[in-house]
Amino acid sequence: MVRGRRADPDRRVSALEIVGGGFAGLVRAVDESRRGGRVEYVEPGLRAGGAMVSETFLSPFRFNLGPSLVARPPLPSLHVLEPQLLLDVAGTTLSRAALRSGGGSALRAAFGVLLGIDPAAPDAEARTAAACAEIDDLVLVAGGNGLAVACLIDELVGAGSTVVEGVGSADTAPHRGTGLGTCRLFIGSRGPAPERKALATAVGFSDDASLRSALDALRAGAATDPVGFLVSNAHLDANSVDETLWSAVFQGVLPFGATVSRDDYVDRVLSAFGIDPAAVIFRLLWLPEDTGEALQ
C-alpha cells in the first residue's frame, strides 16, 4: 500500500510511505529511492519481501518460504543460478533449453504446476507458454531469496530511507482458499541425499496425463497422496561443521481444507523419495492454508 508523501521533520523533505506490498512493494520503494526520493517502508509482517523470504527456523538449514524459481531480482550484483535441467518426471527430463525453444515438451503442464499454474485453468496453456518465453529470467538466488530482499533494504537504508519490519501482529488467519493449493515440506537431513538429476524431481505422476488425473483426484477429495516435486536446496546447503547435511523442499499440491495427518503426509513424502526418516533432523509441513498459495 502506498500512502503518499508526508513531511520528514529531520530532513525537511517529503517521504513516500509504503506499507507492505510484498516484494513488489519493496521494489517500488527501491525504484523511488533510485529516482532520488526518500521512502518510509513499513512492513507489517515479520520480514519484508512477501514470499521472498529465506528462513532457517531453529535448524542448521536455509529454506525459501516461497518458490525457489523466481523472476530475476532487480539487483545486477546479486549472484543467481540458472539450473539447466529443471524437471525430472519418472526419468523424463525437461531442460531450460527445451523451454526456451518452445519445443513441444510433454512435461509443460508439470512445469506450470511448479510455477503455481493449475493445468485445468482456462488460460493455463497461455500462462505456461508465457513463463516458458521468459525462462531466462527464472533463476535461483544464491544464498536464498531473502538475500535479494536484504540487499534491497540495505540499498534503501544506505540511501537515507527508513525500513521497519515486523510492526504488525503475529495473528495470521488461515488462508481460506478453494480448490488446489501449494503445500511445502521443509526437509533437513544428514547422510546420503536422494539422487536428483534435475532441480525438481516429481512424485505422484509420470506424465502430463497422469498429472492431470492426480490433480483431479485431489480436487475431488478422493485422494491426498503426495503429488509434487522435491526441489533441490543444494544452492543453500553448505555446512562447515557437518558436511553430511543436505536439505530439500517438497513443493506439493493439496486441496485447501484437506483433512490430512501432517505426520502421515510427511512420512509418505519421505518414503516416496527413499529418505530415511531416522536421518531427518528437521521436518516442517506448511499446508495450503499456511502458504496461502492457490494453484491458479
Next chain:
Amino acid sequence: MKEFDVVVLGAGLSGGLPAAAYLQKAGARVALVEQGVDAGRFYLSYDLLPGARFDHSPVNFSGLSPAVGDLDLMAHGYALRIPEVTLAALDPGGASAVFYRDPARTHAQFARHSQADADQLAALFGRLGPRASRLLQCAIYTPHPNQAAYDEAVDLSAEILEMPRAALLRMTGVELLEGLFESDEVRRFMTALPALNLFGDLLEPGQGALTWLWSLALRAAVAPGANQSLVKALERVFVAHGGTLVRNTVVQEILVEAGHCVGAVVSPFGSSKTTTLWANAAVLSNLGAAQTATALGPHGWPQLTEWRSDNRVLTVQDLVLQRPLKLPADVAEAPRVYLVWESWDECVEWLRRSRTDDLDTYFGDIELTQFHHLYPGRSDRIALRVRYGTGPFADGDWDGRRADFNARMRARLEQLDPDVTSVVEYEHVCTPLDFWRSNPAATHGNPIGGDFVGGQWIGDRLPYRSPVDRLYLSNGVWPPALSWLAAGYNAATVVAEDLGIRDQPWWRHEPASWFAGAAPTPTAA
C-alpha cells in the same frame, strides 16, 4: 571497494554487529562480514507456522546496554518494552513465585513463602538499584581484564550484599543463598537463572557469589520480546551511517603480514571464489575461538587454540500447541517460566552434577517461554519454547539420542499438563550439535563463547586486544555473549581508542539508562 579501516568478521548480535555499528558511526569505514543472509541470526524471530512466532533466543537484556541510547536504536525501529509480568518460577509441588514490573506485587509473591525473604529480596533490589549502572559499567561494560574496574565491581557488590569484601571473595553462590534466604522455595527460585552459568560457576568461591548477584541484576532487567527489531535496528544504524554489510559470505583466512593483521580472505557462501578485504587499521573477529584459530593458522596463540566450549550447553524444544500449556493461573501469565528443583538439596546436588558429563542435568533446570504473551498470534497455535539444561556436550552423539530426549521432554511436559500430547500440532528438538551446525562460531553448541566450569572467569577470558597486532576479539571475551551487547560495546571501545575516535558526543550513555528512563522496575524497589 575492498579496502576499509576496520573489517569485522561475524555479525553476531552481541559482538560483531554492535561493534560495527559503533565504529561506523564513530567515523571508521567498516565492512561487516556475515555468513548468513541476516545479521544476528541467533536473535531473529521466525514464524514456525503462520500465527506461531518464536524467537531464536528468548531472552532480552539489551535494556541494560548503553547502545540503546548511543546508537539511537528506538529511532531505527527497536520496539523494546517492559511487560507487566516478566517471569515466574514453579516447582514440581506447585509452589511458585512470579516477578512483576510492580515491585510490590513481586514482594507479595515471595512473602507467601517467607516474609523475611521477601523483605530481604526487596532490600537487595533497593541497594542494587542506585548502584546498578556503575556496577554494570565496572563488571560488564569495561574491556576486561581491567583490575581496577574488577575491584570496584567487587566493592559495589559487597556493599549491595552488605558483607565484607574478603568474605564475598571466599563465598560460593550456594553459601550466599543460604545466608540470604531462609525459605527452601526462595533459594530455588533465585537459582534458576544463574544456574545457566551465564557468568561463572556458582560453586566456585568468590566467583559463585558474584555470579549470583550479577545474575540478579539481569533478572531485574529482563524485558523479553522485540528481539528481531533489535537486530534490524542495529543493521539499520550500521548501514545508514555508510557501513558495508557483506552478507552471505564466509571467512576463509585472517591475513597477517609482518606481524600485523591486515585483512581477511572471504568467499560467497557455497562458493570457492575468494576476495580479499583489506583493513587499514583493525580486524575484529567475532567468529569464536575455534574458527578464529583456524582462520589465523600459524598466527594463533595457545589460549586461543586451546579454548574450551564444550561443557555447559542447551537442548531446546519448539512446540506449536492448539491451546496454552496448563499452568497455575498466575504463573500462566508469565512469558518465561522456570521449572525448578523439588528441594534446595536437590538443587545443590544438581549444581554439583552439572560439573560432570551427567546428561540427566538437562532435566534439572528447565525454562518455558510462552511466546503467545510476547507475540499474540492465532489462538489455536500457541508457540512454546522449552529450554533444557544446561548440560554437557558429552560425546557429541546427539543425533543418536534425539528420539530419547524427545520422549523425556514430552514426559516432562506431561507432568505439568497430562493432556499436552493431544494438543501438539508440531514439535521439533534442537540439540547442542544442531546449534553448532547452525552457527560454526557456537562451538559444541555453546552460543556464549566459552566454558565457565572449566575456569574462564573474568580474568581468564580471551583478550579484546589480541597478541596479534591490529587483531581484536569480541567472542570468548568477558562478559559472555548475551543480548546486552556488551562484548561488541567493549570491542568497539578498544578499537576506537586505538584509532583515536572514541571521543564522540553521542557515545556517553550509562548502562541501564534506558531502564532508568523507561519505567519503574524491581531495581527501583
